[in-house]
Amino acid sequence: MSTLYRYGVWFAKGMREYTKGGYEKAKGGFKSLEGCKVDGRSYMITGANSGIGKEVALAIAKHGGTVHIVCRNETRGEEALNDIKTQSKNEDVYLHILDISQPTKVYEFIDRFQKENKPLNVLINNAGCMTNKRTVNSDDLEVNFATNTLGTYILTTGFIDYLKNYEQPQVITVTSGGMLLVKLDYNDLQFEHMKPFDGAMAYSHNKRQQVVMTDYWSKTHKEIQFTTMHPGWADTPAVQTSMADFHKKMEGRLRSPEEGADTLVWLSLSPNARNKERSGEFYQDRVAVKKHLPLAWTQNNESDEKQLMEKLKEIAGNIKSKI
Ligand SMILES: NC(=O)c1ccc[n+]([C@@H]2O[C@H](COP(=O)([O-])OP(=O)(O)OC[C@H]3O[C@@H](n4cnc5c(N)ncnc54)[C@H](OP(=O)(O)O)[C@@H]3O)[C@@H](O)[C@H]2O)c1
Numbered sequence: 001m002s003t004l005y006r007y008g009v010w011f012a013k014g015m016r017e018y019t020k021g022g023y024e025k026a027k028g029g030f031k032s033l034e035g036c037k038v039d040g041r042s043y044m045i046t047g048a049n050s051g052i053g054k055e056v057a058l059a060i061a062k063h064g065g066t067v068h069i070v071c072r073n074e075t076r077g078e079e080a081l082n083d084i085k086t087q088s089k090n091e092d093v094y095l096h097i098l099d100i101s102q103p104t105k106v107y108e109f110i111d112r113f114q115k116e117n118k119p120l121n122v123l124i125n126n127a128g129c130m131t132n133k134r135t136v137n138s139d140d141l142e143v144n145f146a147t148n149t150l151g152t153y154i155l156t157t158g159f160i161d162y163l164k165n166y167e168q169p170q171v172i173t174v175t176s177g178g179m180l181l182v183k184l185d186y187n188d189l190q191f192e193h194m195k196p197f198d199g200a201m202a203y204s205h206n207k208r209q210q211v212v213m214t215d216y217w218s219k220t221h222k223e224i225q226f227t228t229m230h231p232g233w234a235d236t237p238a239v240q241t242s243m244a245d246f247h248k249k250m251e252g253r254l255r256s257p258e259e260g261a262d263t264l265v266w267l268s269l270s271p272n273a274r275n276k277e278r279s280g281e282f283y284q285d286r287v288a289v290k291k292h293l294p295l296a297w298t299q300n301n302e303s304d305e306k307q308l309m310e311k312l313k314e315i316a317g318n319i320k321s322k323i
Pocket residue numbers: 046047048049050051052053070071072073076098099100101102125126127128129147174175176177230231232233234235236237238239260
């Protein structure tokens with residue numbers, strides 16, 4: 001299937017399923033989450049000051065969970081913290097300032113959190129970005145890769161053993177249906193050879209890498225339920241700023257942030273969604289769906305999966321060894 005044909009099939013699917021209309025159709029079968037109490041469960045959510053991350057943090061707080069929101073900007077983080085506490089009337093909400101694209105800071109954060117013995121049942125990797133101009137950060141890492149792939153890798157591997165100490169541990173990663181457009185690429189993780197650089201394509205690769213990492217962890221750490229999900233197309237600051245043309249074109253057809261967060265909220269709250277025997281699945285509108293488009297030739301094998309994990313281990317290990 002050519003890239004153009006793959007994109008056409010994907011976009012048609014998106015118009016049917018990822019839009020507000022798609023959500024309206026899907027939600028007919030949804031059960032109310034009203035009675036799902038999560039008192040005593042502790043959640044960490046990255047990028048929780050806006051959009052989907054803030055919606056899930058608020059829903060969990062409303063249902064009695066302890067919530068650790070991880071945000072990179074102090075002002076935006078404080079605002080979200082106060083808002084979540086006020087709306088949920090739950091005081092068990094805590095703010096941590098962290099830029100997940102800075103590996104050294106991520107390692108320090110993991111260490112601090114664990115030394116304080118704070119309980120943690122669920123890690124939600126939600127923070128994400130689409131930077132349209134190739135940008136390298138102070139650690140010499142391309143920013144999309146550093147945030148979406150390496151940030152998710154370091155945070156998750158840093159918490160895997162810790163999570164096993166707590167009841168029914170889960171790792172949920174907010175990926176994107178955009179990953180359906182690409183086959184795993186582990187040879188150009190920082191897009192040095194992507195000419196011209198294409199932010200949307202880089203993002204799709206990062207999101208595919210998140211799904212492949214999740215596949216790997218689901219097989220190697222059976223005590224934890226690993227899940228990925230696609231929110232659909234939701235009207236959030238990331239879409240408004242990084243995909244301005246798409247945002248304009250889709251006016252009136254995008255999901256609200258709350259609708260985009262629905263499946264993430266369900267995965268976080270519902271006892272029906274909590275099942276480590278179903279680890280590694282990719283969800284859309286509360287249903288486990290395929291990770292590849294038909295005839296798209298995007299499948300990878302286990303050896304590709306291992307290669308990706310080895311490369312990430314090497315990059316992360318080199319950084320860690322200098323701390
Ligand atoms: N909205 C959609 O249609 C859609 C579709 C598919 C997938 N997604 C995924 O959904 C997730 C949430 O995005 P959203 O749409 O809800 O957009 P959003 O409201 O802009 O949220 C993105 C969050 O990630 C944070 N973030 C970005 N880079 C970070 C970093 N280096 N360190 C820490 N936090 C960082 C942002 O913080 P700042 O406020 O400081 O920027 C913000 O809180 C992302 O993973 C995105 O890829 C969204």
